[in-house]
Amino acid sequence: xxxxxxxxxxxxxxxxxxxxxxxxxxxxxxxxxxxxxxxxxxxxxxxxxxxxxxxxxxxxxxxxxxxxxxxxxxxxxxxxxxxxxxxxxxxxxxxxxxxxxxxxxxxxxxxxxxxxxxxxxxxxxxxxxxxxxxxxxxxxxxxxxxxxxxxxxxxxxxxxxxxxxxxxxxxxxxxxxxxxxxxxxxxxxxxxxxxxxxxxxxxxxxxxxxxxxxxxxxxxxxxxxxxxxxxxxxxxxxxxxxxxxxxxxxxxxxxxxxxxxxxxxxxxxxxxxxxxxxxxxxxxxxxxxxxxxxxxxxxxxxxxxxxxxxxxxxxxxxxxxxxxxxxx
Amino acid sequence: xxxxxxxxxxxxxxxxxxxxxxxxxxxxxxxxxxxxxxxxxxxxxxxxxxxxxxxxxxxxxxxxxxxxxxxxxxxxxxxxxxxxxxxxxxxxxxxxxxxxxxxxxxxxxxxxxxxxxxxxxxxxxxxxxxxxxxxxxxxxxxxxxxxxxxxxxxxxxxxxxxxxxxxxxxxxxxxxxxxxxxxxxxxxxxxxxxxxxxxxxxxxxxxxxxxxxxxxxxxxxxxxxxxxxxxxxxxxxxxxxxxxxxxxxxxxxxxxxxxxxxxxxxxxxxxxxxxxxxxxxxxxxxxxxxxxxxxxxxxxxxxx
Numbered sequence: 001x002x003x004x005x006x007x008x009x010x011x012x013x014x015x016x017x018x019x020x021x022x023x024x025x026x027x028x029x030x031x032x033x034x035x036x037x038x039x040x041x042x043x044x045x046x047x048x049x050x051x052x053x054x055x056x057x058x059x060x061x062x063x064x065x066x067x068x069x070x071x072x073x074x075x076x077x078x079x080x081x082x083x084x085x086x087x088x089x090x091x092x093x094x095x096x097x098x099x100x101x102x103x104x105x106x107x108x109x110x111x112x113x114x115x116x117x118x119x120x121x122x123x124x125x126x127x128x129x130x131x132x133x134x135x136x137x138x139x140x141x142x143x144x145x146x147x148x149x150x151x152x153x154x155x156x157x158x159x160x161x162x163x164x165x166x167x168x169x170x171x172x173x174x175x176x177x178x179x180x181x182x183x184x185x186x187x188x189x190x191x192x193x194x195x196x197x198x199x200x201x202x203x204x205x206x207x208x209x210x211x212x213x214x215x216x217x218x219x220x221x222x223x224x225x226x227x228x229x230x231x232x233x234x235x236x237x238x239x240x241x242x243x244x245x246x247x248x249x250x251x252x253x254x255x256x257x258x259x260x261x262x263x264x265x266x267x268x269x270x271x272x273x274x275x276x277x278x279x280x281x282x283x284x285x286x287x288x289x290x291x292x293x294x295x296x297x298x299x300x301x302x303x304x305x306x307x308x309x310x311x312x313x314x315x316x317x318x319x320x321x322x323x324x325x326x327x328x
Numbered sequence: 329x330x331x332x333x334x335x336x337x338x339x340x341x342x343x344x345x346x347x348x349x350x351x352x353x354x355x356x357x358x359x360x361x362x363x364x365x366x367x368x369x370x371x372x373x374x375x376x377x378x379x380x381x382x383x384x385x386x387x388x389x390x391x392x393x394x395x396x397x398x399x400x401x402x403x404x405x406x407x408x409x410x411x412x413x414x415x416x417x418x419x420x421x422x423x424x425x426x427x428x429x430x431x432x433x434x435x436x437x438x439x440x441x442x443x444x445x446x447x448x449x450x451x452x453x454x455x456x457x458x459x460x461x462x463x464x465x466x467x468x469x470x471x472x473x474x475x476x477x478x479x480x481x482x483x484x485x486x487x488x489x490x491x492x493x494x495x496x497x498x499x500x501x502x503x504x505x506x507x508x509x510x511x512x513x514x515x516x517x518x519x520x521x522x523x524x525x526x527x528x529x530x531x532x533x534x535x536x537x538x539x540x541x542x543x544x545x546x547x548x549x550x551x552x553x554x555x556x557x558x559x560x561x562x563x564x565x566x567x568x569x570x571x572x573x574x575x576x577x578x579x580x581x582x583x584x585x586x587x588x589x590x591x592x593x594x595x596x597x598x599x600x601x602x603x604x605x606x607x608x609x610x611x612x613x614x615x616x617x618x619x620x621x622x623x624x625x626x627x628x629x630x631x632x
């Protein structure tokens with residue numbers, strides 16, 4: 001592992017809420033509220049968490065698809081957190097995204113060749129033939145038949161559409177790709193194909209992924225390190241095996257205990273499964289102190305008043321929890 | 329999993345996609361019939377005077393109020409003018425006003441709608457402007473415009489040309505609001521779709537985002553309001569001519585012929601029938617062509 005390709009520090013993305021007669025701002029949804037992580041070149045960082053915890057927003061904010069509220073993002077040695085959108089143009093080829101819903105992420109009025117070629121139209125001044133060559137090369141790379149280049153997205157299955165989306169992301173030879181739940185909308189047999197394709201491409205092209213998913217077993221398969229998000233914050237960040245064998249944060253423990261085990265002999269007894277009570281608090285009004293204090297089975301008095309600091313407890317393992325403040 | 333393509337074998341060269349559009353258009357029988365009638369009317373209106381060289385304004389009091397005959401296929405009116413020749417001359421004006429005013433109103437409406445929907449900052453201003461135009465009482469506004477601008481425009485473009493420009497701009501400027509609202513609504517919905525986000529992650533600038541991703545996807549409502557707009561424009565022009573504010577009374581348009589015929593409705597009902605049929609046929613054929621085009625331009629419908 002070399003140096004960090006992506007450095008995110010204290011990233012904040014708040015969406016304002018307007019209400020009342022004069023549409024005044026009455027608050028904000030803190031979708032991402034102080035997230036920090038590094039992604040090394042060539043590695044895959046898994047980002048997991050339940051629905052609505054801010055995973056996708058975080059991924060999009062890292063690529064500056066939103067204008068972020070606070071924090072800094074450094075990709076490939078360049079700080080992009082607060083530069084205006086127009087100045088980002090030159091950075092766009094380095095960082096690309098694969099979207100969740102392959103149905104919605106492809107323009108129904110464009111042919112496959114036009115979709116894959118759009119980044120080339122924007123960022124290169126190649127001739128038509130040169131672009132078509134590159135488009136065919138990309139289609140080969142992701143396992144699409146060249147014959148289909150002039151068809152429209154509706155003629156493809158979900159897995160094929162996701163391949164088109166991946167080919168578009170690869171067109172400019174990016175270093176860093178955010179995969180925003182690329183497999184959530186696909187059925188299980190196709191999921192494996194797409195994940196394997198992503199892994200093959202990573203080996204061939206030396207890509208770095210931020211892999212967002214709620215599928216814990218898929219993240220275990222593909223990720224090198226895993227970050228767990230809860231209510232807009234990363235609660236735990238650890239290498240894959242350490243996290244899955246010995247989760248530290250109570251939320252991670254609960255999350256992992258909910259993963260179904262196909263082998264009945266190894267299945268947990270119902271008693272050992274941690275069942276969280278209550279609902280996730282609203283991101284517009286997170287609890288004072290630790291975000292997880294309303295549902296934590298190991299809650300202490302201190303958790304309700306004081307927010308824990310996200311810190312390294314053992315080398316490479318970061319946790320935001322008061323339980324581990326005395327460890328070192 | 330798709331079968332891998334054989335490297336080295338050149339892929340089929342892309343067929344011009346207008347051929348696919350034509351193939352789909354042909355499937356829609358109504359659109360084909362509509363296109364045939366529309367082209368027929370356009371042909372008659374453009375080249376009719378060459379084939380039927382009776383002067384539409386020549387009066388012949390001896391042969392007034394005649395029925396259908398070989399000399400006068402649609403008969404003659406109360407001043408003995410040939411109605412067929414007047415239909416051809418009137419069609420030129422009515423079709424010209426209808427198509428141009430529709431084009432103007434669709435262009436303004438689409439422009440305002442897309443800009444308001446895409447750029448949040450301009451949304452409020454442009455939509456209040458649209459509301460303002462919707463709230464204006466149209467007839468008094470048209471009357472004032474005609475009174476104010478008739479003289480200078482007639483001086484600049486000649487009496488008929490001046491009225492034509494005046495009619496087209498008056499109708500165009502007062503009928504774009506529905507299009508703008510519909511387009512804005514569709515653009516607001518489209519803007520949140522993931523393919524627009526994907527284009528942003530590529531770095532596509534707003535200008536090309538609109539032309540490449542937004543406009544092709546709002547074609548359907550634009551097409552619908554365009555076809556309805558032609559009918560609306562022809563009818564508004566008739567109403568204005570009837571009020572004496574459009575073209576001069578002896579200058580034939582379909583609306584003018586219709587209103588002139590109303591006085592003789594009980595004795596000679598065919599005088600209302602012919603211009604009425606022409607307006608209805610034009611509107612109906614344009615509607616069918618629009619319907620067929622909308623289907624043919626949508627790749628999801630095309631080819632199934």
